[in-house]
Amino acid sequence: MIDQQTNARRDEIDLFDLVDDIRDKWYWVVGVSILGALLAIVYAVTTTPLYRTEVVIKDAPGSDLVAFNQPALRTTLVLEARKDSLKDGGSTSDFALSAEPVFELTSETAFLGARAIIRSASTRKTFYMRLLKEGDERLTSLIYNENLTEEQNLALFLERFSFSDPGAKETLDVFMMISFELKDAQLATDVLNNYVAFALEKYDQQIQSELNRKLNAQLQLNNSWADSLRVAYHADKERRMIELREASEIAAAIGQTQPFYNSNDVVVSSEPPLYMMGEKALKAEISQLKARSSLASEDLFIPGLPQILQNTSVLKAVSVDWDSVNYVLVDQPALLPRKPVKPRKLLAVAMGVAGGFMLGLLAALIAAGSARHVVRPR
Numbered sequence: 001m002i003d004q005q006t007n008a009r010r011d012e013i014d015l016f017d018l019v020d021d022i023r024d025k026w027y028w029v030v031g032v033s034i035l036g037a038l039l040a041i042v043y044a045v046t047t048t049p050l051y052r053t054e055v056v057i058k059d060a061p062g063s064d065l066v067a068f069n070q071p072a073l074r075t076t077l078v079l080e081a082r083k084d085s086l087k088d089g090g091s092t093s094d095f096a097l098s099a100e101p102v103f104e105l106t107s108e109t110a111f112l113g114a115r116a117i118i119r120s121a122s123t124r125k126t127f128y129m130r131l132l133k134e135g136d137e138r139l140t141s142l143i144y145n146e147n148l149t150e151e152q153n154l155a156l157f158l159e160r161f162s163f164s165d166p167g168a169k170e171t172l173d174v175f176m177m178i179s180f181e182l183k184d185a186q187l188a189t190d191v192l193n194n195y196v197a198f199a200l201e202k203y204d205q206q207i208q209s210e211l212n213r214k215l216n217a218q219l220q221l222n223n224s225w226a227d228s229l230r231v232a233y234h235a236d237k238e239r240r241m242i243e244l245r246e247a248s249e250i251a252a253a254i255g256q257t258q259p260f261y262n263s264n265d266v267v268v269s270s271e272p273p274l275y276m277m278g279e280k281a282l283k284a285e286i287s288q289l290k291a292r293s294s295l296a297s298e299d300l301f302i303p304g305l306p307q308i309l310q311n312t313s314v315l316k317a318v319s320v321d322w323d324s325v326n327y328v329l330v331d332q333p334a335l336l337p338r339k340p341v342k343p344r345k346l347l348a349v350a351m352g353v354a355g356g357f358m359l360g361l362l363a364a365l366i367a368a369g370s371a372r373h374v375v376r377p378r
Contacts, residue, residue: 022361024364024368026364028360028363028364028367029363031360035356036355037352037353037356038352040352040353049183049340050342051182051185051188051340051341052179052180052181054177054334055177055193055330056175056176056177057118058329058331059107059108059110060107060111060326060327062107064324065107067320068103068325072318073102073104073318074102074104076101076311077222077308102214102215103214108174110328111327111328113206113327114199114200114203114327117203118178118196119163120199123202124195125154126202128143128154132144138184139184139191142183142187143157160182162178162180164176164177179192180192181341185336185337186336188334188337189336189337190334196330200327208320211320219315222311222312222315223312225308226312229302229303230305233302237289241289244283245282245286247274247275248279248283251275256275256276257280258278258281259277259281
């Protein structure tokens with residue numbers, strides 16, 4: 001039992017013994033700490049600094065998108081029904097302007113669209129290829145490594161960008177931050193500013209293309225409606241003229257020159273036979289219908305067509321002052337960074353000293369324990 005108690009006391013760790021061991025082997029603590037500090041200093045001095053710059057964009061006010069609030073863009077013509085009979089006449093009320101916009105762009109949708117373009121990997125890839133084509137050797141040496149494949153170089157370039165949307169959840173403001181890192185502070189600033197301008201220009205081209213596409217689609221639809229109405233009108237016009245000629249021949253055969261209606265010949269709720277209008281009236285109507293063909297304004301006789309033609313002329317007159325349009329506001333352009341983000345020299349040295357100190361303590365304890373180690377008898 002005495003031997004067991006002795007062994008138990010030997011197995012206990014005494015804090016004061018540890019302090020004595022560290023004090024005896026102090027040179028291990030100092031030496032490893034100095035070594036850690038030296039390695040950290042070498043790392044801080046030899047590592048190429050990496051600079052980061054940021055751009056902040058915000059949603060534009062509605063006044064910057066007022067060009068898209070034109071009445072011609074906010075309403076579209078809808079063909080609901082039509083009465084194109086020359087006999088019954090047509091009702092222009094069958095053609096109405098719908099509240100559905102031809103093209104609409106609000107501050108929110110413009111910001112989301114610009115945000116998607118800026119964050120797009122495809123946009124950054126196109127911009128990267130453009131940078132390489134420009135042939136700036138100073139910049140090319142920082143973004144292109146001949147020992148890597150094109151895909152690897154592109155992947156490294158894409159990783160230099162970072163995006164954050166702190167305004168989406170934390171505040172009521174709508175904004176986005178775009179960051180870019182490069183080993184040259186001035187080039188990092190220039191590249192990021194040029195990229196944002198490039199992305200917004202691409203978005204502007206997309207909006208212009210979409211607006212032209214929708215305008216052309218509506219114009220083609222209007223033209224299709226107009227052609228259909230003209231075809232139907234001329235078919236009805238030709239049919240009416242044939243009916244009038246037949247009635248005129250019947251009236252001439254029975255000697256019905258003037259209009260004549262006999263109550264005995266008229267059935268309740270029905271119209272009298274056409275020939276009873278009289279040969280003279282029938283030929284006059286035929287003459288008038290033929291005369292319409294020589295008029296430049298015959299389209300005015302087609303129910304609903306004047307509205308379509310007016311809407312078409314309004315759409316053709318749509319003009320947007322693109323220089324006055326702002327989809328987003330660049331709240332803060334990329335500024336020249338004052339200090340690099342990597343390496344953080346003071347932090348690196350402090351971590352080197354702290355790491356060296358901890359390793360030195362461990363080395364001192366190991367050295368002290370090894371010096372007093374006694375092989376126990378079996």
